[in-house]
Amino acid sequence: MSIDLPVVFSILMGMAILAYVVLDGYDLGVGMLMPAATSEEQSVMVASIGPFWDANETWLVLGVGLLLVAFPSAHGVILGALYLPVVAMLIGLMLRGVAFELRLKAEGWHAELWNVLFWFGSFLASLAQGFMLGRYITGFESGLGYFLFCLLVGGSVCGGYVLLGATWLVARSEGELQRKALSWARWGLLWVALGIGLVSLATPLASETVRAKWFDFPGTLVLMVLPLTTTIAWFWIWRSTGRLQRAQRRSEWAPFTGAVAIFALAFLGLAYSVFPFIVIDKITIWQAAAHPSSLKFVLIGTLIVLPFIVGYTVVSYRIFRGKARAGLYG
Amino acid sequence: MVDAETLVLARAQFGLNIAFHILFPSLTIALAWFLVYFRAMYARTQEAAWLYTYKFWTKVFALTFTMGVVTGIVMSFQFGTNWPGFMTTVGNVAGPLLAYEVLTAFFMEATFLGVMLFGMGRVPAWMHMTATVLVATGTTLSAFWILALNSWMHTPAGYDVVEGVIIARDWLAVIFNPSFPYRFTHMMIASGLTASFVVAGLSAWRLLKAPQDSSARRTLRFGMLVAAVLAPSQIFVGDSHGLNTLERQPAKIAAMEALWTTQTRAPLVLFAVPNELTRKNDFAIELPGFASFILKHDFDAPVKGIDAFEPDRPPVVPLFWCFRIMVGLGVAMLTLAWFGLWMTRAQRPVPRWLLWVFAGFTFSGWIATLSGWMVTEIGRQPWLVYGVLRTADAAGPISGAELGASLTGYALTYGIMFIAYMVVLTHLSAKGDAHAATIAQSRT
Numbered sequence: 001m002s003i004d005l006p007v008v009f010s011i012l013m014g015m016a017i018l019a020y021v022v023l024d025g026y027d028l029g030v031g032m033l034m035p036a037a038t039s040e041e042q043s044v045m046v047a048s049i050g051p052f053w054d055a056n057e058t059w060l061v062l063g064v065g066l067l068l069v070a071f072p073s074a075h076g077v078i079l080g081a082l083y084l085p086v087v088a089m090l091i092g093l094m095l096r097g098v099a100f101e102l103r104l105k106a107e108g109w110h111a112e113l114w115n116v117l118f119w120f121g122s123f124l125a126s127l128a129q130g131f132m133l134g135r136y137i138t139g140f141e142s143g144l145g146y147f148l149f150c151l152l153v154g155g156s157v158c159g160g161y162v163l164l165g166a167t168w169l170v171a172r173s174e175g176e177l178q179r180k181a182l183s184w185a186r187w188g189l190l191w192v193a194l195g196i197g198l199v200s201l202a203t204p205l206a207s208e209t210v211r212a213k214w215f216d217f218p219g220t221l222v223l224m225v226l227p228l229t230t231t232i233a234w235f236w237i238w239r240s241t242g243r244l245q246r247a248q249r250r251s252e253w254a255p256f257t258g259a260v261a262i263f264a265l266a267f268l269g270l271a272y273s274v275f276p277f278i279v280i281d282k283i284t285i286w287q288a289a290a291h292p293s294s295l296k297f298v299l300i301g302t303l304i305v306l307p308f309i310v311g312y313t314v315v316s317y318r319i320f321r322g323k324a325r326a327g328l329y330g
Numbered sequence: 331m332v333d334a335e336t337l338v339l340a341r342a343q344f345g346l347n348i349a350f351h352i353l354f355p356s357l358t359i360a361l362a363w364f365l366v367y368f369r370a371m372y373a374r375t376q377e378a379a380w381l382y383t384y385k386f387w388t389k390v391f392a393l394t395f396t397m398g399v400v401t402g403i404v405m406s407f408q409f410g411t412n413w414p415g416f417m418t419t420v421g422n423v424a425g426p427l428l429a430y431e432v433l434t435a436f437f438m439e440a441t442f443l444g445v446m447l448f449g450m451g452r453v454p455a456w457m458h459m460t461a462t463v464l465v466a467t468g469t470t471l472s473a474f475w476i477l478a479l480n481s482w483m484h485t486p487a488g489y490d491v492v493e494g495v496i497i498a499r500d501w502l503a504v505i506f507n508p509s510f511p512y513r514f515t516h517m518m519i520a521s522g523l524t525a526s527f528v529v530a531g532l533s534a535w536r537l538l539k540a541p542q543d544s545s546a547r548r549t550l551r552f553g554m555l556v557a558a559v560l561a562p563s564q565i566f567v568g569d570s571h572g573l574n575t576l577e578r579q580p581a582k583i584a585a586m587e588a589l590w591t592t593q594t595r596a597p598l599v600l601f602a603v604p605n606e607l608t609r610k611n612d613f614a615i616e617l618p619g620f621a622s623f624i625l626k627h628d629f630d631a632p633v634k635g636i637d638a639f640e641p642d643r644p645p646v647v648p649l650f651w652c653f654r655i656m657v658g659l660g661v662a663m664l665t666l667a668w669f670g671l672w673m674t675r676a677q678r679p680v681p682r683w684l685l686w687v688f689a690g691f692t693f694s695g696w697i698a699t700l701s702g703w704m705v706t707e708i709g710r711q712p713w714l715v716y717g718v719l720r721t722a723d724a725a726g727p728i729s730g731a732e733l734g735a736s737l738t739g740y741a742l743t744y745g746i747m748f749i750a751y752m753v754v755l756t757h758l759s760a761k762g763d764a765h766a767a768t769i770a771q772s773r774t
Contacts, residue, residue, distance in 0.1 A: 051444030054399060061406050065432045068410055068417060071426035076414035083411055087736040090404045091743050095399035098747050101393045105754050114750075287700055291497050294422040298429045305433040309441075316441050319452055319518045 005299065006289040009070035010275070012302060016066055018267045020059035022164065022260050027053040029165020031096055031122025032158060033184055034115060041177045042115065043326035046100065048172040050321045053100065055313065057093065069298050074278040074288035081140040082132050087127035096121030123158065130157025130195075135200060137270070138206045139280045152198055159191020160263065167255035168236070170244065172324045178252075182245045185255055189237055196230065196266055203273050207280050210273045226269045233261040339733040340412045340725045343740065349700060350744050354398030356699045359473050359518065360525035361391050362466035364556075365446075369462045373417050373455060379545045387529070387549075389758060392447055397751060399440070404740075412668035412716070412733075415724030420715055423489060423504055424479055439468030441638035452769050469553040470518070478508055481510035483715045484706070485578045496718065508578060512547050512571035513706075520702065521671045522556060523663060524695025529553035530670070531692025532759040534685040550680065550688065568660070569624075574711075576625050579716060581639040582709030585649040587621050589635040596633035597623040604646045609636070646709045648704060656684045656701040666691060 027049040034042055068075045079086060095117050103114035134150030166185035170178055204211040214223060237258035243250040276284050289295070365387055372380035378730075409424070410417050416424065444455060445461035488503025489496050498504050530553025536546040574584045588604045588611050589596055598620030602611035619629035626633065636643055669690065674680055714721040 051448045054396070054443055055437060057399065057403065058432065058440045059438060061403055062432050064406055065425075065429050066635075068406075072417040072425060075410045075417060076726065079407060079411045080414065083728055083732050084736065086407055086411070087739055090407060091739055093403060094400040094743055094747065097396050100752065101396045102750055102754055105389065105393065105758060110753075135512045167333065184440035220502035235498070289490075290425060291422045293497055294426050297498070297501060298426045301426075301430055301433055309433070309437045312438070312441050316444055319445060319449055 005292055005295040006070065006285040007263055007276075008299065009066060009289070009295060010278075010285050013063060013066040013070065014065040014267070014271055016059055018264060020056070020063050021267070022263050023056035023059055023096065024053070025161045025263065026164040026168040026256075027056055027165065028096075028122045028126045028186070029161035030169065031118055031165070032121075032126065032162055033165055033169070033181075035120045036184065037177065040326060041180070044173055044177055044324050046103070047326055048169065050100075051316060053097075055316070057097070070290055070295060071278050071285065071288035072290050074283050077279055077283065078136070085128045085131045085135065089125045089132070092121045092124030092126075092128060094121070096125065126158045127154040130154030133157060133199070134202075137203050137273075137280065139282070141148055141206070149198070149202065153195060156191050156195020156198060158298075159188050160195060161188075162261050162311045163188030163192050163237075164256070164263070167241075167259045170241070171252045171256050174323050179245070182241045182255075185237065185259075186240050189234065192262060193234065196262075199266070199270070200227070203270075207221075207273075209277070213273065223272075226265055226272075230265045230269075232264055233258045233265065237262075252315060271272035333730075336728070336730045336733065337722055337725050339737060340728070341721070343733055343737045344408055344412045346737070346740060346744070347408060350748070351398065351401040351405055352699065352703060353696050354394050354401065355469070355473065356517075356521050356524050356696065357528055358391060358395050358398055358525075359469045359521040361394070362462075362469045364525060364529065364552075365391060366462050366466050369459055369566055379548070382429070383545050383549060386545075386758070388447065390528075390532070390755065392443070393751065393754060395439075395443060397747065401744075410730060413724040416714060416719065418495070418552065419719050421725070423486075423496055423498050426498070426501075427475050427479040427482075427505070429681065431472055435468045435472035435475065437438060439465050439469070439472065442468070457601060457731075473517060473521075474514065477514045478505045478507070478510055481513045482507045484513075486715055486718055487510040489672050496715075509571075509574055512567070512574045515567050516564070516571050516702075517634075519560050519567055520695065520699045522560045523564060523660075524699055526553040526556035526560065526667075527663060527688075527691055527695045528693070530688050531558065532755065534680075534688035535692070535756065536759045537680065538682065538685050538689065551671075551674055554667050554674070557663060557667035558671050561660065561667055564660060565664070567582035568657075573625070575706075579636050579709065581636070581643045582649070582706070583625065584634055584636050584639065585644045585646045586653040586705060586708060587625075587633075588646055588650045589621065589633060590637060590646075591635040592632065592638050593635060594622070594630055594632045595619040596625075596631075596635075598624065599650075603652070604650050608644060624674055642712055644709045648708050652701040652704040652708070656705065659698040659701070663691065663694055663698070676706065678756075 030045050030049050034045065037045060064075075064079075067078070099114040099118035100122055103111050103118055106114055131150045131154040134153035135146075137153075138146055138149065163185055166188055167183045169181035170185060173181060173263055214220065237255045240250050240254040240258065244252065244255070274280055276286070278285050278288050347470060365384065367378060368384040368387060371377075372384055406428070409428070442461040442464040446458065446465055449461065450458055482504055485508040487495075487507040488498060488500040490499045491497075530550050533546040536543055537550065540546070572583065573686035587596075588599045588602055590609045590611070595618055597616035597618045599611060600615045601617075602614035605612050618656060622631045622633055623629050625631075636646065666687065668683065670680075673684060710716055710723065712720055714724045
């Protein structure tokens with residue numbers, strides 16, 4: 001058999017991470033938007049993510065699990081270098097997960113406290129994820145300049161998740177909340193532009209290999225499809241939110257689709273920059289790969305189980321389609 | 331090899347995380363099956379009381395499950411961060427087992443939990459029932475994979491060593507390694523006991539607040555009944571597990587029994603204060619020959635003591651005490667369950683003092699389960715993978731300062747989570763069905 005297992009697993013891991021970023025991205029975004037809404041609106045917002053957030057976070061476990069299974073030595077290097085932001089992210093995810101459950105069951109000021117912690121946990125986790133992205137693409141260099149850069153990327157990822165969350169709410173809510181979500185989406189869009197700009201500038205500056213890959217004429221011309229489509233998607237969201245704001249006819253899912261497209265394109269660009277490295281300029285996927293016997297064993301299981309996972313995820317989204325309503329525990 | 335302080339911090343942090351994490355799955359594994367039963371009873375009888383019961387315990391389940399999920403995500407990162415040597419040496423075995431847990435269990439439980447919690451009014455009854463069953467199946471599958479990995483760390487099998495790295499040769503031998511069937515059964519029953527005492531305890535708590543609550547009376551008796559059946563089976567399974575450990579990890583048994591020297595007619599130490607310095611038991615009360623009898627089923631058989639395993643042997647003090655706490659609680663739970671059943675025979679009302687006792691025993695299963703895990707995990711030391719990899723060789727490059735800072739962060743977060751969990755649980759059970767009833771009314 002001549003399948004290049006490390007490449008297959010890179011693709012699988014990339015898909016898991018992208019699925020995580022998009023899926024948990026929208027519910028983290030909804031969490032971050034909580035303080036901007038009234039308490040009735042908050043109930044609708046939480047109801048819109050209630051049946052999904054748990055499964056969404058599972059994609060993170062799959063992503064890190066695949067990293068661990070397929071590239072054990074890179075797992076140690078990457079998570080070792082990102083140790084503290086990982087801890088911050090985990091604490092954020094724990095707080096928001098528990099707060100999600102508890103805000104429904106607590107009363108009075110307790111409920112308010114969990115509301116705040118739900119927002120804070122969502123924000124902390126998103127910021128830490130962006131910070132980790134910043135560290136990863138700069139090759140884990142340290143120094144004040146890098147630190148500030150990572151914070152900016154962290155902020156942009158928060159903005160990106162806010163965009164996903166707001167466009168999700170545009171589709172899943174109505175009335176005043178939907179109007180609010182439309183303007184939140186436009187704010188998120190500005191942050192996304194900043195974030196993508198930053199990362200696109202930083203990666204070629206930080207790494208010779210990445211620079212060589214992107215500025216290699218005439219290949220560059222083909223590669224320009226990526227930033228071009230991203231720009232189109234950006235304007236598509238801007239236009240569709242604008243039309244929805246003016247109550248013109250437009251699909252309510254259009255902005256969310258556009259946001260997902262931006263994330264997918266940005267992810268593709270990043271993957272192209274990094275490949276075939278798993279730690280930029282240091283470790284390639286082949287150097288880091290686990291023993292083929294383990295990879296085959298996991299691959300067989302993945303190929304059998306993944307269609308089921310996708311299948312019942314689709315079923316779940318179909319069951320809970322339509323506008324979200326408050327008071328979801330029935 | 332890392333310095334001693336870093337190793338202690340890495341172990342303390344991992345120990346805190348895994349001990350906190352295991353509380354929640356050890357409750358949800360069995361509680362998920364209880365929910366299947368409650369749901370099926372409602373489907374069969376269409377009684378509102380069964381629906382309330384199902385809804386109330388679904389809430390407890392959802393909260394506990396969430397605690398388990400979020401603390402479990404921490405675990406998935408810490409395997410690599412705290413024990414990089416573990417992943418480089420045995421990652422080819424551990425990684426796939428963890429991956430199968432995610433693929434076959436985590437997605438299924440998380441997705442169908444959504445349907446189970448929010449879908450009752452949206453999907454047909456059969457589909458809701460199926461979702462409940464799939465959540466329970468998921469939790470059990472999850473236990474299956476993680477216990478396969480843990481058991482393999484105690485009794486590694488089916489592998490080859492190639493250039494210092496472990497490669498799986500036979501996956502079936504890896505999964506169904508010699509201690510797996512015992513450990514899996516032992517843990518499943520432990521979960522059943524934990525859940526039945528939580529159900530009985532919180533129902534008792536509810537009855538103290540609202541003695542007329544018929545649903546709580548029913549779940550109190552349900553908890554007693556399940557515990558009364560499971561507790562004796564656990565004694566049998568625990569004994570078999572112990573014999574398996576004697577065969578595979580004799581040093582652990584010697585430490586549990588505080589047998590310092592190899593001897594015939596080995597005594598069963600009923601009470602003692604084991605002394606690591608003098609390597610003797612102070613204030614010992616012993617039954618001569620009974621350890622030989624329990625372990626070898628022969629009063630005169632020789633039993634290996636700690637001295638036979640130096641220096642690769644676990645510490646005696648924690649094993650000796652944790653083992654006694656586990657067994658002591660097990661016996662107390664058995665007695666209490668049987669006594670409770672006898673007191674409530676033929677619809678007799680439960681006296682208030684007995685309700686208090688059951689309320690006090692609500693989390694007895696947690697203490698017993700944690701003690702049991704302490705025995706088996708500390709008992710494996712100084713090995714991380716028995717006979718293959720030492721714990722000290724698996725620790726990583728994370729600095730003591732980073733570990734210390736994150737340990738503080740985790741401890742604080744867990745403190746908040748634990749207090750909140752307890753407050754909400756007692757609060758929920760004090761409110762009881764009245765709350766479920768108003769929700770049911772407001773929906774129709």
